[in-house]
Amino acid sequence: ETGVTQTPRHLVMGMTNKKSLKCEQHLGHNAMYWYKQSAKKPLELMFVYSLEERVENNSVPSRFSPECPNSSHLFLHLHTLQPEDSALYLCASSQEKATSGIGQETQYFGPGTRLLVL
């Protein structure tokens, strides 16, 4: 158990559905991340939240909408997805260093949500 939980673990949805993925971290960290892992592709960083503020958005389509209501919770809202969005969605957290930028944070991952879009 890594201290980062994700629900649901598996999700099947149609292209017209709206669903949300949830991530919760119990590590007292102040930064959270959404990653996408598709078959045969490297892990892709989607969103980064630091101190509940989004600091990174790697050109992710607008059908993916993140929400970070507090430092322990992170959501990924999904709507009108495409079959190519089927993948493993991983959440991670880390402790941000409030220094000059020289820091080394390890990211701790949740178990992931395996999403299938039909």
Add this chain to the structure above:
Amino acid sequence: EDKVVQSPLSLVVHEGDTVTLNCSYEVTNFRSLLWYKQEKKAPTFLFMLTSSGIEKKSGRLSSILDKKELFSILNITATQTGDSAIYLCAVDAGGTSYGKLTFGQGTILTVHP
């Protein structure tokens, strides 16, 4: 654009063999390099390397970083079937105070009995 390349992409060995996995990178604002092991679910953390030439060890696994040549290796000695997994290399190149990882493609290791 930050880039992390792993080799080989896949490797098949027998129990007891020693394997070396490679990771090279081209990033700005390098801060650390991390190795993860991924089985059927999320990656699990193995090592974080920040300084050149200092080997990190955990049981049969060890890793070292060369910041001059921009690569790292992960060694596994006396491999076991439980070592079969995807091994991911990632580089933290955030440039600010938050972590931002760029991952390589991974090396698929298969260990046969």
